[in-house]
Amino acid sequence: MRIDKYLWCVRYYKTRNMVTEAAKKNHITVNGQVAKPSKEVFPGDKITFRKDQITQIIVVLDVPPNRVGAKLVDMYRKDETPPETFAHLELMKLSKEHYRKTGEGRPTKKDRRDLDEYGNEIPDPNWDS
Template sequence: MRIDKYLWCVRYYKTRNMVTEACKKNHITVNGLIAKPSKEVFPTDKITFRKDQITQIITVLDIPESRVAAKLVDIYRRNDTPPEVYQHLELLKLSKEHYRKTGTGRPTKKDRRDIDEFGNDIEDEEDNN
């Protein structure tokens, strides 16, 4: 089975076109070699690809006939990605939310005044020292 069809069938990408673009950008390797979209994959092949700031490593266990249900994906691949990578992704998500909660939008006038007032307090302290 072609690499683009395989990664689409095991639900790593929404469309085959997305896989093709990733292959053209050299984001996907099979057994350490850069893969074109038409590269054939076989059981025991190791596929490495970068998606969502994570370098995923999977091993092909079997070739599906067509796109499979999410619950059945583990029959066709084994995820060899180290757990530290997922922990690092969680830390990135938390660090983005630290400054401002997701979905709160732009600062309001009151927020802006509070920010300016806080900045002025810091400048006053520096002037006094």
């Protein structure tokens, strides 16, 4: 089975076109070699691909006949991605929320004025440190 079809069948990507784009950007390797979208995969192959800023590693256990349900995915692949990578992803999400909470949208005029005012504060010469 082709690598693009396999990664689509085991639900790592929503569409085959997304897999094809990732392969063209050299984000997918099979057994350590960069793979084109038409690369054939067989049971025992080790697939490494970069998605959502983490590198995932899976081993092909079997080739599915077509796209499978989410509960059946584990029959066709073994996930060897280290758990630290998922912890790192969670940490990155939390660090992004530190600057601006999710759902607050773009900064308002008042936010911009407050930022400008914060940077332009003149220190008081009478203040002793």
